Structures are given as C-alpha cells and as structure tokens.
Amino acid sequence: xxxxxxxxxxxxxxxxxxxxxxxxxxxxxxxxxxxxxxxxxxxxxxxxxxxxxxxxxxxxxxxxxxxxxxxxxxxxxxxxxxxxxxxxxxxxxxxxxxxxxxxxxxxxxxxxxxxxxxxxxxxxxxxxxxxxxxxxxxxxxxxxxxxxxxxxxxxxxxxxxxxxxxxxxxxxxxxxxxxxxxxxxxxxxxxxxxxxxxxxxxxxxxxxxxxxxxxxxxxxxxx
Amino acid sequence: xxxxxxxxxxxxxxxxxxxxxxxxxxxxxxxxxxxxxxxxxxxxxxxxxxxxxxxxxxxxxxxxxxxxxxxxxxxxxxxxxxxxxxxxxxxxxxxxxxxxxxxxxxxxxxxxxxxxxxxxxxxxxxxxxxxxxxxxxxxxxxxxxxxxxxxxxxxxxxxxxxxxxxxxxxxxxxxxxxxxxxxxxxxxxxxxxxxxxxxxxxxxxxxxxxxxxxxxxxxxxxxxxxxxxxxxxxxxxxxxxxxxxxxxxxxxxxxxxxxxxxxxxxxxxxxxxxxxxxxxxxxxxxxxxxxxxxxxxxxxxxxxxxxxxxxxxxxxxxxxxxxx
Numbered sequence: 001x002x003x004x005x006x007x008x009x010x011x012x013x014x015x016x017x018x019x020x021x022x023x024x025x026x027x028x029x030x031x032x033x034x035x036x037x038x039x040x041x042x043x044x045x046x047x048x049x050x051x052x053x054x055x056x057x058x059x060x061x062x063x064x065x066x067x068x069x070x071x072x073x074x075x076x077x078x079x080x081x082x083x084x085x086x087x088x089x090x091x092x093x094x095x096x097x098x099x100x101x102x103x104x105x106x107x108x109x110x111x112x113x114x115x116x117x118x119x120x121x122x123x124x125x126x127x128x129x130x131x132x133x134x135x136x137x138x139x140x141x142x143x144x145x146x147x148x149x150x151x152x153x154x155x156x157x158x159x160x161x162x163x164x165x166x167x168x169x170x171x172x173x174x175x176x177x178x179x180x181x182x183x184x185x186x187x188x189x190x191x192x193x194x195x196x197x198x199x200x201x202x203x204x205x206x207x208x209x210x211x212x213x214x215x216x217x218x219x220x221x222x223x
Numbered sequence: 224x225x226x227x228x229x230x231x232x233x234x235x236x237x238x239x240x241x242x243x244x245x246x247x248x249x250x251x252x253x254x255x256x257x258x259x260x261x262x263x264x265x266x267x268x269x270x271x272x273x274x275x276x277x278x279x280x281x282x283x284x285x286x287x288x289x290x291x292x293x294x295x296x297x298x299x300x301x302x303x304x305x306x307x308x309x310x311x312x313x314x315x316x317x318x319x320x321x322x323x324x325x326x327x328x329x330x331x332x333x334x335x336x337x338x339x340x341x342x343x344x345x346x347x348x349x350x351x352x353x354x355x356x357x358x359x360x361x362x363x364x365x366x367x368x369x370x371x372x373x374x375x376x377x378x379x380x381x382x383x384x385x386x387x388x389x390x391x392x393x394x395x396x397x398x399x400x401x402x403x404x405x406x407x408x409x410x411x412x413x414x415x416x417x418x419x420x421x422x423x424x425x426x427x428x429x430x431x432x433x434x435x436x437x438x439x440x441x442x443x444x445x446x447x448x449x450x451x452x453x454x455x456x457x458x459x460x461x462x463x464x465x466x467x468x469x470x471x472x473x474x475x476x477x478x479x480x481x482x483x484x485x486x487x488x489x490x491x492x493x494x495x496x497x498x499x500x501x502x503x504x505x506x507x508x509x510x511x512x513x514x515x516x517x518x519x520x521x522x523x524x525x526x527x528x529x530x531x532x533x534x535x536x537x538x539x540x541x542x543x544x545x546x547x
Contacts, residue, residue: 017379
C-alpha cells in the first residue's frame with residue numbers, strides 16, 4: 001500500500017512576502033555630535049533586532065536615504081542577511097524634499113522588481129526623521145507622499161527630533177497619522193518598537209489589520 | 224469484455240489546520256472546508272476567514288455548509304442558468320447564510336468575512352465559484368491545470384471577501400462539461416504557499432500524489448492523511464492557516480473489487496452496511512462469471528426479484544467500460 005506521507009522536499013519554495021521599509025534620515029549639520037551618534041546606535045540596534053527576529057529577517061527589506069547637504073542613498077533594498085549596517089555622518093543643510101523624493105523613487109523601483117519576480121509584498125513603510133526645518137520647498141515630495149497615503153499605498157512614520165523640528169512640517173507629509181516628537185534622543189527605543197512592528201506585519205494574513213503597539217509608543221515619544 | 228468494466232465514482236477528501244502564526248498568538252484556525260454527496264452530485268467548499276475578524280471562522284463554517292447543502296439539491300437547476308444568474312443565486316446563498324450566522328451568534332455580518340472557493344459536479348458537468356485568494360485547479364490527463372487564480376489586491380495581506388462591497392464583481396463563476404477533467408482541487412493561500420510556485424505558475428506533484436491516494440484508500444482515510452500532512456509538512460511553508468479539498472474521479476476494475484478492504488468498498492459502492500456491501504460484490508462477481516445466467520440470481524442468492532433488480536440498476540449506474 002502507498003505511504004500517505006508527503007515529503008517536504010516535494011513542496012515548492014515561494015519567496016517570503018516582503019515588507020519594504022525606507023528610513024529617510026536627517027543628517028544635516030545640526031545633527032552633529034550626540035544626536036548623530038545616538039541615531040547611528042539606534043539604526044544599528046534596528047538592524048540587529050530585525051536580523052534576530054525569526055520571521056522579520058526573511059521579510060523586511062531596508063533602504064536608508066539621508067539628507068544632509070544633498071540627498072544620498074546610503075543603503076539600497078536587499079535581504080538583510082546581505083546588508084552591512086550603514087554609518088551616518090552629519091553635514092550640510094536640510095534638503096528634505098530631495099530625500100523624500102529619492103526614497104519614493106527607490107520604493108517604486110523595488111515594488112516593480114518584486115512584481116517582475118513574482119514576489120508578494122506588504123504595504124511599504126517610510127520613516128521620516130528630522131531635527132529642523134527643510135532648506136528647500138517640499139511641495140513636490142509632500143504631494144507624492146500624500147497621494148500614496150490617501151490611496152493606501154504607503155504608511156509613514158514622521159518623527160521630530162528635538163525642539164528645533166516643527167511638527168507642522170511633518171504634518172504636511174502625514175494627513176492621517178500625527179507626527180510624534182522623539183523623547184530626548186531615545187532612538188534605540190524607537191527602533192526597537194519599529195522592529196517589533198515590522199515583525200507583526202510580516203506575520204499578518206489577508207484581512208488582518210495590523211495593530212501596532214500603541215502602548216509601546218510612550219517609551220520613545222512625547223505624547 | 225468483463226475485464227474492461229469499471230466502477231466510476233467521484234471521491235472527495237479534505238481538511239484544514241491552524242497556521243503556525245495563529246498558534247503563536249493563540250488564535251483559532253479560521254479556515255473551514257465542507258463536503259456533501261447527494262447521489263451522483265458532489266459538492267466541495269473551502270473558506271479562509273479574514274485574519275482581523277476574530278469570529279471569521281463562524282462565517283466560514285456557515286457559508287461552506289450552505290453552499291454545499293444547497294448546491295447538492297439545486298445543481299441541475301443552477302446549471303441551466305446563465306453565469307450571471309448563477310452568481311446572483313450564490314451571492315444570495317452567502318448573504319442568507321451570514322444573516323443566519325449573525326442571528327445565531329450575535330455577530331455583525333462583517334465580523335464573519337472570508338474568502339470562498341467551491342466546486343459542484345454530477346460527474347458530467349460542473350459549476351465552480353471563487354471569491355478572493357486561494358486557488359482552484361483541475362486535473363486533466365495527468366496534469367494539474369489552473370482553473371481560478373487568487374484575486375489579490377496589490378499587497379500580500381489584502382484580498383476580497385464575502386462581505387466586500389460589490390461582491391458580484393469579485394464572485395467568479397465557472398461552468399461547463401467535464402470533458403477531460405478528472406479532478407478538482409481547492410486550496411487556501413496558506414496551503415498554496417507550499418503547493419504552487421508563483422514565479423513559474425506551476426504546481427507541486429504532491430497534488431497528483433494526493434489524487435492517487437483516493438485510488439487506493441477510502442475518502443475518510445485520505446481526509447485524515449491530508450490533515451496529518453497539512454499539520455506536519457505543508458503548514459511549515461507559511462504562517463497562515465492551511466486547507467485543501469480534492470474531488471477526483473476514481474475508476475475501479477470490477478475484477479479487482481473483491482480484493483479491496485471494506486472501508487474502500489463502502490466508499491466505492493456508496494453503501495454503508497457491511498453485509499449489503501459483501502452481497503453486492505458477490506452479485507457483481509456472479510454476473511461477471513455468469514453473464515448468461517442473470518435470471519438465476521434470485522435463487523442463487525435467495526433474494527427477491529425486486530431486490531435483484533435494485534442491485535442490477537445500481538450496478539449499471541456506476542459501471543462504465545473503458546481502459547484503466
């Protein structure tokens with residue numbers, strides 16, 4: 001009689017659905033000293049947390065764009081196992097519009113690559129962190145971002161660093177989610193919360209509304 | 224001639240298991256499957272409850288049962304309708320079923336959202352329906368062929384459900400004569416993660432393997448094996464709940480019937496009583512060896528003419544000629 005067991009090697013392997021996350025980080029001169037050091041520690045902790053999460057490590061794909069003097073793609077999307085943790089340095093003015101536009105372009109390119117390769121993906125995330133005012137007109141990036149948010153194509157987390165950042169600027173990017181001000185330089189607490197949120201998304205199934213840890217926000221944000 | 228006689232039967236088997244992700248967060252499995260057999264009409268249905276709706280498994284249970292119950296009685300009537308009218312009928316079945324569930328369990332209808340896949344066949348023609356993700360495939364000439372693809376929106380955790388607005392736009396109906404189709408498989412998106420390779424649009428041969436189980440074992444045994452394998456192997460490819468149903472045409476050479484075990488014969492001959500099954504097999508064997516002496520069956524077996532006529536009628540309904 002035939003054995004009624006299926007062998008795992010006879011099943012197929014589909015790529016894990018991806019969560020593309022773009023960190024869009026202010027690296028202007030005003031971030032020099034302790035702020036950029038703490039931001040670098042937070043980013044390092046974020047990468048390590050995601051790498052150590054048994055689900056998120058296969059799902060999360062991180063891209064880092066900085067805006068300090070000019071917009072720069074510090075790290076492109078790739079499986080986190082293949083990525084080196086980037087180091088940010090502070091210099092220059094605050095070209096936020098260029099930074100956000102670059103991030104949106106990178107997200108669109110990555111989504112096209114996923115579609116071409118038959119890889120499923122979750123709604124992309126953008127984390128926008130700044131400690132000051134932009135030194136250019138931000139209308140074009142605001143328009144693009146809001147359009148994507150309104151058509152449910154993007155989730156944004158706008159974070160103000162210190163008292164120099166005006167929440168009003170960040171509010172323009174985020175019509176539905178109020179921007180939050182980081183508590184001091186609690187970057188590590190924020191990135192820990194972010195990695196846990198990504199883990200929840202990575203395990204969500206169709207029809208599931210991912211509930212973020214609202215309680216956990218008070219560890220890193222001024223509420 | 225007798226060695227080319229077969230009993231043809233459509234057999235169904237299937238089951239569901241909770242996903243590893245659901246177990247981790249202590250959420251019950253939200254997939255449900257249903258199977259109904261009403262003479263020659265077989266109905267199968269599968270529903271994958273929406274993740275965010277805590278009671279979606281209740282909706283999944285109600286609609287799969289309703290779809291199968293009503294389809295097994297109304298199949299021929301529905302088949303005579305246009306596709307659009309068939310869709311309207313099934314939409315009403317879904318809505319009425321969810322209203323019943325809502326009353327019984329004091330839930331809002333939208334709390335019981337799910338996807339839906341179903342197939343009904345009488346062995347000659349079929350109707351299939353699909354809302355949302357998951358896959359309906361057929362078996363044709365030894366190959367697995369896509370019948371209905373998942374309908375996802377852009378993101379991995381977004382699809383259409385029984386309670387989505389404009390459900391009539393997203394309820395896909397298929398119908399026709401079976402022709403060379405000898406089987407249908409319904410799988411939830413969780414099961415499809417290990418059984419369907421998206422990059423190349425190809426299926427794992429595990430599906431044909433499961434199909435072959437039905438040629439040797441009873442439906443009950445195969446259903447248990449499906450659940451066991453979903454649990455031990457298939458669900459390891461995903462965090463999601465997994466469910467799978469198969470309905471397949473099985474042809475059994477009449478000469479080999481007496482070699483089969485009772486649970487297989489119960490399934491094959493669609494009979495329940497052991498003594499009746501054994502008598503049927505003896506009558507078939509007698510007819511094979513004594514075709515010219517059909518009239519002697521009443522004395523040979525001590526049966527009334529009426530009983531013999533009933534046996535012969537049922538044997539004729541299930542026997543076909545052809546090569547194996």
